[in-house]
Amino acid sequence: MRRKIFAVLVAAHNEEQVIGALVENLKNLDYPKELYDIFVICDNCTDRTAEIVRSYGVRACVRNNRKLRGKGYAIEWMLKELWKMPRQYDAVVMFDADNLVNPDFLRHMNNDLCEGHKVIQGYLDTKNPGDSWVTASYGITYWYCNRLWQLSRKNLNMSNFLGGTGMCFDAGLLKEMGWGATSLVEDLEFSMRCVQRGVYPVLNYDAKVYDEKPVTFKASARQRLRWMQGHFTVARHYFFPLLWASLKERNFVKFDAALYSISVYNTLLGLIGTLVLWIDYIIPKDDKLVSIYAYLPWWVPGVAIFCTVAMFPLVMMLEGVKSWKMYASLVPMVLFQLSWLPITFYAFFTQNNKQWSHTKHTRVIRLEEVQSKQV
Template identity: 30%
Template sequence: MEFLFHILEGIFFIPFLIWIIYFLVFSIGYRIPRNQSFKNTAFQHRFLVIFPAYKEDAVIVESIRSFLKQDYPSYLYEVVVVADSMQDNTNATLRHLGVTVLIPKYEHRSKAAALNLAISATQDKQFDAVVILDADNLVYPDFLHQVNRSFASGCKAIQAHRIAKNANTDTAYLDGISEEINNSIFRKGHVNLGLPAALTGSGMLFEINWFKQVMPKISSMGEDKELEYHLLLDGIFTTYLEEVYVLDEKVQNRKDLSNQRKRWIAAQIDTFLLTFKSIGTIFRTRNWPMLDKLVQWSIPPRIILLGFVPLWIFVLYILAPILIFKWLLLYLLFLIALCLAVPNRFYNKRTLISFLKLPFIFMAILRSFMGIKSGRSTFVHTPHGEKKEDYSN
């Protein structure tokens, strides 16, 4: 019986070893100095800018006003807001600002449906690229100028640097740190080591013809994951623009965090299963970026790893103490990887205090797994622009 337990523990150890080494490699990649620059260009592309918005009356007007301050010719970009279930006065204000407002009537609500509606409604207009932003996103006046330079340099898929625009609760602050860890590992770390960056749902740019061909194929709640899948199938490298910021509102309480992660986890599982079916083709065609993405999509949320491994070490301490040393070493490597991935500006007193709330976040993410089934088929809305009490105290 003891021998069987050792065998099972060894099998159990393998995926954790792969996941944590994966984090460590790309965390080190993040710390590699690398200068990324694009030459100035006189050519100015025409952009379709889409803001999918569901019940976003509290934030969408501010976001649009922010975007319209671009130091880029206004006749070279069109802003489209897909205004789902928003108030008439909000839509009137948006139209007054000069943007195109689309009122959807689709049966199955999703961000993919909103994007497809915007593409369909602008079929007769000429654009070079599409920019996707969330209703709560704010950008700086040079946003289009910067992505235009990158696009002119041959980049067909671009992910900007999404950062937190609020840190008013411990949950929001920790969510902002989590976003930056993702940027470090899955974006800058990857690009520094020669692999495409991961998409993050907003602050994205795609060559318009490719986007028009692919978007009708996408209908899931995890449109960014599916877009990544198709980018990798087509061999398109996603560039990460670390210096081009998109300010994104972070969730402010654990309930919203749990609902948001439910959608993310469901999308990740579905895309992993879709990709895994093609594993033979991946090796046959030597599509190593797709293999990298398959490993990435197999990884559970980091907070689950942070909380589960110590519990497992405690179980081993009781049942098989000799086995705990390799797990302790593995956990130490995981902590080193996370420390490397956290940007230096977060090394402060508030971060230390906020980390005391991680057990509560761990429980919130565990609850997310119980709602994965609904997260696959039901649109889960994350409220924005409302001040919320943080119940983590």
């Protein structure tokens, strides 16, 4: 099997506290060192990020553009710089500065590329699930998405969706398409662009990336607000084109992607419908609005609620989670999940906000620590 040559890109904005651990990690991947180069995009940095990167003998690519800020713009700029370089790369891999990566990551990407896949998403995990009930909620959500959402889609030959890091792209495809994903959710936007072209991202369940998650609820809410604002933008731009293409081509994968692009509206409408019913119930009057649940046998919503609750501990068992503290985190996780409702509601009215909000990363953890503390 041929071994591909990789350009490994790391997007960084003021990441002096965590960038060293990732660069050290990437330099020790289980892949021939002469077959991959590491480039750290020091995007509008005002700290020592570039200096630390250079101290490891890695290229720090400094970008200063105060008008076009954000990860999507940084990647677009870096790719243009990459194509000008004398060395030609077969594929491009992208990580965030706060990540850690399993040593075999590039070997898994190489295998998938050799099998003909053009866009590959690794398994996203958290490196700090035990820091707080917020990070535990993120961790459980990631395990759920990997096992019951991403893996299920792969098994059904559906398109997977990119997760913002741990992504691999065929260089030829990137040159042909261009990046062009500069919204607040550049990963989802590029996923939709791929599906439009009939290129379906695929999950590699064995290629693991560990992402740092916000410890506090406030920081988490700010991050998720940005995600939802960007999701509304993607819905506006891609739902109707994908829907029309799916009907015209009788393509179920594109139809599925169209539905996912507007899933953010499901959350919004669910919140509005629930509020309407509760307000109507509280206000005293003779004629009340009647919920659809009033016409269902009691056990139907009961089964639905049970399945919704049971799937999270089920996923944790399937993923081999043994820590009782993580299972106990399922209780406050209810608050985490419910908080998506007001966040999505606020995002709808602020969706035109294009300002990138940086999530500060502070957890200096080595890969050995993460692996030794597997929950």
